[in-house]
Each structure stands twice: as C-alpha cells, then as structure tokens.
Amino acid sequence: MPGMNKRPYDDRDRGQAYKKQKHDDRHSHDKHPGHARPQHRDDRDNRQQGAKQSLTHDEAIARLPPPTTALGPVPSYTPFTVPAALPPLPDVQDGSLTTAPFRHKSTANYNRSSNADDVTYEKLEFLGDAYLELLASRLLYARFPNLLAGQQSQLRELLVKNETLAEYARAYSFDKRVQVGDMERMMQDAKDRGNKGFNKILGDVFEAYVAAVVLSDHEEGFAVAEKWMTALWAPKLLEAAEKERYFTPSHSLQHADHTSNPLKTYSPTAKAELQKRVLAGPGAKLEYEPYQKSIELKGDQLGQNRHFIGVYLTGYGYEKKLLGKGEGKNKVEAGNWAATEAMHGEAKAVVQECEEKLKIAREERQRQKEAKEDAQVKKE
Template structure:
C-alpha cells in the first residue's frame, strides 16, 4: 500500500490502492465549522444517507454464493440510524487506535527500532487488510453478476480514505485522535482540496479501530467487525449502485417494478433488445460510436472513468439517424444506456415504427415461406399419387 502515517519517514511498499495524503496542504476549516482546536464541530458532522441503514441493508441482493465461514455471526442489532460502534474491552486496544507513535514517551524520529507501545500505526496495517477482506466478501457474495473490475471499483469506494474519514467523524473519532503537531498540520492546510492531511489521519484511525475490534473479540472478532461494516456500508453501496448505474438484480431501489423509469434503470441487455427491435431488414444497421472523449472522474469516484457513446440508425429511410446517447464507466455500459435512450427517449417513436415495419416484413416472409412450403407439399403429394398408380 502506497501510504505513510504522519511522522513516518520509513520507505513504504507500493500498492495498487493509493490513499490521498497531504500533510502540508488543504483547506483550513472555517471558524464557524470547527471548535477551538481546529477540529470539525459536532454540529457540522455529515448527515445520514437518504435511506436508513436498516432499510439499505434489507435492500441489498440476497447472497448467492456460500463462502467458508470465518466465524459465526454474533448477535448484533442493526439500528435504523448509525449502527452502534462495537466495544473494545481490552484497555490497551481501546486507546491504541487513537494514539500516533509520535505521542508515545519512547518516540524518536532517529530511532530505527519500533516503539514498544501499541499505536494506530501498527493497528492500521492490520485493519486495512481486514477491511479489504470484508468488502471483498460482501461484494463477492451479494453482487456476483458484476465483473472483477466492477467489484474492484465498488470496493475502492467502500475502503478509500475519504469514506473511512467520513465514518470516523460520524463516530466522533476526530475528537479522540492524538497526533503530535496536529494543530500545526491543521493550520497548514490552505488549498481548496480540503483537509487531506487530517482526513488521512482519520482514515488510518478508523482502520486501526476495526483491527482493535477484531483482536478484542477473540474467535468471533472478524464476525463482529464484518456484521458492523456490512450495515455501515449498506447505504453507500445502495446509493453507489444507483448512481453508477450498475445493473443489480435484487436491488429494490433500482429495480422496483412499480413506477420504474427505464431511462433511469440500467439494462445490461439494452443493446440486444434494440437490435432485436430494428435489425433484420436489408441494409439496416446500428452503429455505436464515441461522441465525446472519455474523462477521468474525481472526488469519491477518483480512479474511475466515464465514457460517452451514441447509437446511429441506417435503414428504413434513415441515414445515420441519431437515436440516443449514453454515459457509463465503460463503453459497453455507455452503449446500453444509449440503446435505452433510443427505445424510451425522444426517438422512441422512430424505434417503434421501425419495429412495426420489421414485424410486417417478417410476417410477409413468414406467409411467403408457408405458401412455398404448401406448394412443395402439394408437389410431393402429387408425386406420391403418381407413384402409387404406377
């Protein structure tokens, strides 16, 4: 993983998942949004998602794959609001997630050996891997229809630093963290990107707390953490599945049959359905082409791309008639959205008329084929009668 904790000047290994960190740049919190220590005020914590955690959890698709259990789930109540924070009974582990090694009595930047005290730097290393594992199990079992690449994108949304920092603030971790020179770090965050340095710290602290939960609950520790994180992630995952337009059977928010809007519901078979409606006539074709250069997304979609595809019809008296446009995280998805717009958008009438003409043509061909077959049968019957007379 390509990241380093605040104050750590040791070389770090590279990892495909990168987390943002900027200890010297960011946006200084405005006075009305922070307390006297420069930390976010409780009154301005992120609000809950539109769906309650309980509702969102119930809306996830049913698991279709059985994995060997890590440990049986322990009894755990899922609240309609923020899921309760699992307890950490071990007195050392209870405080370690909030303490950076720079605050320990034995800390010395020039030392090459590790300090003896347990700090969030050590726990974060373990918690990071555990969160990746929990997120992977959740996506693998509940979203088996997605490709490995799609699951990787959704997992990144769940475990990236901005998401974890958001959760840390919801649980008040920002008021418990202990990092030497934190005030100086906050004062130095001047750019418009926000307080990336402090977000980095909060993300690490949250990962450390996950590790503390796993370690403090013995054999059931992983199960406790997994149950907690599944409930905590559910609203964000449901929201992302709708916003990113993943085709997700069983996701009630997206595929509720009552009042569903086809222009807002992803259809993985959109291109196939449009082809079935209009292709078949002589000289008829559909062309899917890029109409705008793809872009790399920012913010909570960092690392993902958006592609733009348009579909054109040639045939039925039209030459490269634009039927619809679509956007998606890849060209296939964008093409399906373009097909969906063609069938249900402004060009709906054109597609339906082409479909009627195609059906008429097919019906005529069917009648011609049946008539020809009837003639052939009559000829065969005549030959059989002649053969019987002979």
C-alpha cells in the same frame, strides 16, 4: 463468555436495564458534537422536489439489493437494529486493545528492538486496511455481482479511501481520543500537509479500530465488523449506486415510488437485445457513435472518464435516426445505456414499429418458404 461485555450486536437477553441504556445511548449521539450524523447528498430528483431528506442508515441498508451470492457461514449473532443517526460502535472486547487504536508510537519509549510488541495504531491500521478492503469487496461481490470488475473497484475505493474513513472517525469522535506524545508537532505537520494530512491520521485510526474489533473476539469479531461496516457504508454506497444507476438484475434498486424504472436499471445485454429486436432485414443497421467528447472526472472520481454514446438507426425508412443516448465510465457501458433509452425512452415507438415490421417480414419469409416446399412436393 462469562465476564465479557455485551455488544450492541448481541441478541441475547439483556433485561430491561440494557434496553434502557440502549435507548439512552441512541439519544446521546445528539448531545455530543462528535456523534453528529454524517450528511449525504439528496439525489437530483429530491433536490428538485425540495421536500425529501437524505436516507438514514437503517433506511439505506433496507434499500440495498439483497445478497445474491453466498460467501460462507459466519458465527451466529443477531442482525442488529440500526439507529437512525449512526450504527452503534462495536466494543473492543480485549482490554489490551481498547486504547491501542488511538495510541501513536510516540506515547511510549519506543524503539524497534525493545518495544517491538507494543501495539499502536500504526501496527493495527496495517491489518485494518486489509480487513476493510475485504469487507468492502464482500459487500460489493454479494450485493452487486453483475457490475464489471472495474466498477466494483471504483465503488470499493469510495468506501475505503481516507476521506471516507476520516468522516466516520469524526462521527465517532475518534479525533478526540487520539494519543500522541507530541500532539502539537503532529498537528502542525498535518496542518502543513493540509486537510489531507489529518484525514490520513484519522483514516489510520479508523482502520486500527476495525482491526481491534476483529482481533479482540476470535469467534465473532469479523462478523461483528462486517455487520457494522455494512450499515455504516450503506447510505454512501446506495447514493453512489443510484447516481451511477448500478443494479442487480433480479433485484433492481427501488426508487422513491417503489417501482422498477427500466430507464434507471443497467443491463449489460441492452445492445444485444436492441439488435435482436430491430435488425434482420437487408440494409438495416445500428451505429453507436459519440455525441460529445469524453471528459475526465474530478473530485471523488478523479482519474475516471465519462463517455457519451448515441445509437442511430438506418433502415425501415429511417436514415441515422437517433434512438437514444447514454453515459458511462467506458464506451460499452455508455452504449448499453443508449440502447436502454432507445427501448424505453422517447424513441421506443420507433423500436416497436421496427420490431413489428421485422415480425411481418419474418412471417412473410416463412410463408414463402412453406409455399416453396409445398410446390416442390407437388412437383415430385
């Protein structure tokens, strides 16, 4: 539309002046403390090697599994190029909402009747919270469709919790833009409640900004916010997904060597596949049992449990032979990881041996069946 500011997500011709400004903006992040890139932990293998750095946002979004579920069309706009440090902050197109995400109700002569239309971050964060839940849900539903609902919920909580949003708010220097009538008292209240109190404030401000981005452009606002948050969430989501070895069946997460590793690819049918490969003969059985007590996790995963399950084979000349171990948020997940290790880990030769014996036994049964049928025909 004429007169509207161009956004970093727009693919329309901007001319050389905009390209120069975009180049300058990219490098300006390093000049301001508030624009420091978020730090993400290297995975265990990288720490052991001591050589590789955390993924940048553009690298992480390139390594996310591609969407496997269509969620409906959104208005056309360019899939923007993500800088190495931080995705560009979308503009708030509506001038009346430019400062609203940072304005506390105490900055105006506020009362519930006369100023009910005042837009403050308290009002906007209500809507922004819902948008972020929806954006995170769409991202996980489209790119990790085979996760259990509980697993998707846990990942979504990681993406939308106050600590995560406060981290992003600081990265964009939102903490320097908050407007409060009595900032000193508000900061003291937050200090009294610990870092969690100030994180709540910054989390609300970030939610409010997301709402302002969507509301300020009725045609493209939601699409712009979705592209922005997908890029912003990508490193954190990829780190969590690789840590938990989440996957999509047809597009497994690729690791440093760019090869698919079956030991790092979760299959919800692993137990059934193992059973099909080794169980058929009389006396043969697989048993899934805990090899250590479950534990309750802490930190970001507070309230979640970790289960430890081993799979043991009896039959084919073995007695309670340990084939594999697995860990998971529940016994089913841990059992599937144990079966995966059985088929692709150190004991895979045992599984292959049993499978071969099973094949021979089946062929022998088939031969005996055919011989019996031939004898019956001759007798008749």
